[in-house]
Amino acid sequence: MNRTLSRILFLALAGAGLALASCQSAPIPEADPEAQIKGTMTVNTADKLKISDIMFGIFFEDINYAADGGIYAELVANRDFECTPADARGWGEKKFWVVEGEGMRFDIATENPIHANNPHYGVISVDNDGARLINEGFGGFRFEKGAKYDFSMFARRHGDKAVKIEVGLLSDTGAKLASKTLEVKSKDWKKLTLTLTASAGNSTEDACGRFYIKPVTRGAAADIDMVSLFPQDTFMGRKNGLRKDLAQALADMKPKFVRFPGGCVAHGNSWQDDCYYWKDSVGSLEERKPIKNRWGYHQTRGLGYFEYMQFCEDIGAYALPIITVGVDCQFAGGQKCVPLDQMDRIVQDAVDLVEFANGDTSTKWGAVRAKMGHPKPFGLKYIGLGNEEQITNDFEVRFKMVNDALKAKHPEIIVVGTVGPGASGRDYDEGWRFARQEELPIVDEHFYMDPNWFVDSAQHRYDNYDRKGPKVYAGEYAAHARGNPRPNTIETALDEAIFLTGVERNGDVVLMSSYAPLFGKHGNMQWTPNMIYFSNTKVDKTTTYEVQKLFGTNAGTNYLKNTLSFGSQLDERQTRRVAASAVQTADGDVVLKYVNTLPQAVSITVTVEGSKVPASAARTVLTGPTFTGKEYTITHNWINLGDGTFVVNLPAQSMTVIRY
Numbered sequence: 001m002n003r004t005l006s007r008i009l010f011l012a013l014a015g016a017g018l019a020l021a022s023c024q025s026a027p028i029p030e031a032d033p034e035a036q037i038k039g040t041m042t043v044n045t046a047d048k049l050k051i052s053d054i055m056f057g058i059f060f061e062d063i064n065y066a067a068d069g070g071i072y073a074e075l076v077a078n079r080d081f082e083c084t085p086a087d088a089r090g091w092g093e094k095k096f097w098v099v100e101g102e103g104m105r106f107d108i109a110t111e112n113p114i115h116a117n118n119p120h121y122g123v124i125s126v127d128n129d130g131a132r133l134i135n136e137g138f139g140g141f142r143f144e145k146g147a148k149y150d151f152s153m154f155a156r157r158h159g160d161k162a163v164k165i166e167v168g169l170l171s172d173t174g175a176k177l178a179s180k181t182l183e184v185k186s187k188d189w190k191k192l193t194l195t196l197t198a199s200a201g202n203s204t205e206d207a208c209g210r211f212y213i214k215p216v217t218r219g220a221a222a223d224i225d226m227v228s229l230f231p232q233d234t235f236m237g238r239k240n241g242l243r244k245d246l247a248q249a250l251a252d253m254k255p256k257f258v259r260f261p262g263g264c265v266a267h268g269n270s271w272q273d274d275c276y277y278w279k280d281s282v283g284s285l286e287e288r289k290p291i292k293n294r295w296g297y298h299q300t301r302g303l304g305y306f307e308y309m310q311f312c313e314d315i316g317a318y319a320l321p322i323i324t325v326g327v328d329c330q331f332a333g334g335q336k337c338v339p340l341d342q343m344d345r346i347v348q349d350a351v352d353l354v355e356f357a358n359g360d361t362s363t364k365w366g367a368v369r370a371k372m373g374h375p376k377p378f379g380l381k382y383i384g385l386g387n388e389e390q391i392t393n394d395f396e397v398r399f400k401m402v403n404d405a406l407k408a409k410h411p412e413i414i415v416v417g418t419v420g421p422g423a424s425g426r427d428y429d430e431g432w433r434f435a436r437q438e439e440l441p442i443v444d445e446h447f448y449m450d451p452n453w454f455v456d457s458a459q460h461r462y463d464n465y466d467r468k469g470p471k472v473y474a475g476e477y478a479a480h481a482r483g484n485p486r487p488n489t490i491e492t493a494l495d496e497a498i499f500l501t502g503v504e505r506n507g508d509v510v511l512m513s514s515y516a517p518l519f520g521k522h523g524n525m526q527w528t529p530n531m532i533y534f535s536n537t538k539v540d541k542t543t544t545y546e547v548q549k550l551f552g553t554n555a556g557t558n559y560l561k562n563t564l565s566f567g568s569q570l571d572e573r574q575t576r577r578v579a580a581s582a583v584q585t586a587d588g589d590v591v592l593k594y595v596n597t598l599p600q601a602v603s604i605t606v607t608v609e610g611s612k613v614p615a616s617a618a619r620t621v622l623t624g625p626t627f628t629g630k631e632y633t634i635t636h637n638w639i640n641l642g643d644g645t646f647v648v649n650l651p652a653q654s655m656t657v658i659r660y
């Protein structure tokens, strides 16, 4: 990158960082005179190894309310009246809807629904003025002053008279922020729309409002369904789009791919029940099939395969859908499988997915995509088959059926296989054997492990992997500190960072990686730790997020040969606690990354060989309190590179990125 341009960009980034509570641009001393531990490093910019250019991606799963109530910007909960006791204990079709006041009818009916996939709807009427139907939202509604909200619903009247219905926004204190009236004139289902502008926001940043529907015409009933309220201000302004702050946090990481819809959500607990068949998640919203979420709540699938692929396109990432091969989650009472004589559907779904994503608009599924607003192909390149399956004969037979069909019909698609849920063990061994036998291009490894494992084992895990066999996708990993809930700390984040320096060094064999899970909604968690926590009004980025972002935004396409040495100052275990990597980016920048998990500062004398260095380089340092809470600091400044030999000071418990 041109130096002036890179300086301007860096300053802009540092400036943006200043806006964040966690960022500052205080000067960092060139070398810490207190640092007792001194190392040396040589980097040879002329000795390069080509590495993957899709190394850092994200894992999206609808767990912890990541989709409905999370990144999917719909504000109305149970808009489709399809919640059922099967979703969660005590739930039903009226979940999240409450009648306020006297004399209102609110029933659930199923006769003549809008669509067979959406069998339930609400029936409302009032006998007096006071009553209304309140939607509680996903823990309330976030309203902002002056923001516009698109309301829509399907409705039909019962009797001969049109039914007037008022809809409105309420603040957390019950104040009316907006209201409008519409008329249900038709006896057949019709979609009604209007826009509401909030006259004020909620009373405090944390507080959440509510939304109401109020029949005005006394004694006249109407059926209602797909009751929706969407902020207009979604990510990239997309209709049926994503919550802007959450989607932006992901875009800021510059992920090269997005895996979806899971995790275990991809195959569900049962192929007969909650398996995520992608065809049921596309088309108009009312024809999509809502299902029970494998993590114990309701999925509308308003965020479906089209929206996932559109988001990938919007942020310049490859889509990596993970689809079932007809095998249930092994952790849901043991592996159960689709009978072989019913596997046609599973195989056809895989083949048709490519047509949906890439097919011409004259094809059946290409036409569905076009009708949804994207006539151009999405350019799908990768498909994952199965998720951490138990590797049994039943699995192998079914995997082969799907994989062989894809190879025959779409040899251009790169298939990602699966090698079980752990870093080692039977499924791992058998998965690798099977992957080699089938000559799979890439396999998906998973490991949720103790933080020390990332330092002691994972950082060198791939150094001796076979370079001729299938490549690796480290598809789900996280350092799990002890605790309930398991905390994200500077320690866990830095241990993951140490692992990622090993991923970069082995970027010829580890093509892809993604931390998991991505999102956790405060108060709605089935799993910890997660990368980003959020509420309806806030986004809390963890140190893990910042580490992932530092790697994602400083990813290389070549690994530069380097050596890091501490002589006899550190013992073997301490040596493993300080790691470095050196890469060159696609546009020629040199990036040095350092991770110091020791409780002391370390200084390293670096010598760059093979090319000249500029006078200075941009430096970003992530530090945090030792082994404690969530607070961390990110500092941006410059480091002097001298004539190619310079000292880099690594604060205790820190990650440093130097880029020129």
Ligand code: AHR
Residues within 6 Å of the ligand: 061, 063, 262, 263, 264, 265, 387, 388, 421, 476, 516, 517, 527
């Ligand atoms: O990331 C959470 C879960 O962990 C995923 O759904 C599953 O694949 C893994 O066991």
